[in-house]
Amino acid sequence: MRTTIHAAKTDLSRLIKKACAGEEVVIARGDTPVVRLVPLATPPRKRMFGALKGKARTTAAFFEPLPPGELDAWEK
Numbered sequence: 001m002r003t004t005i006h007a008a009k010t011d012l013s014r015l016i017k018k019a020c021a022g023e024e025v026v027i028a029r030g031d032t033p034v035v036r037l038v039p040l041a042t043p044p045r046k047r048m049f050g051a052l053k054g055k056a057r058t059t060a061a062f063f064e065p066l067p068p069g070e071l072d073a074w075e076k
Helices: 005-010 012-020 068-075
Strands: 002-004 025-029 032-037
Touching: 002 005, 005 012, 005 025, 012 025, 012 032
Parallel strands: 002 025
Antiparallel strands: 025 032
16 A cells, blocks of 8 residues: 555554555655555563463473482582
8 A cells, every 4th residue: 555644644543554454555755655664573472371281291200310410410
């Protein structure tokens, strides 16, 4: 979509909605395109407690003491 600066001033909300929907919005001064309206990247979603519930499993070996060689490596 291409529009003039004057029209963009009156229809900014509609233009933002179109840009966020993926439509290319170009604003021109007269016949010369000067800017492209694009949405910002969406922020990553926050971590949700319990998101992996039922997906991760541990065995009894998880709770066994570490072998001496591995334990020494952790304690350094």
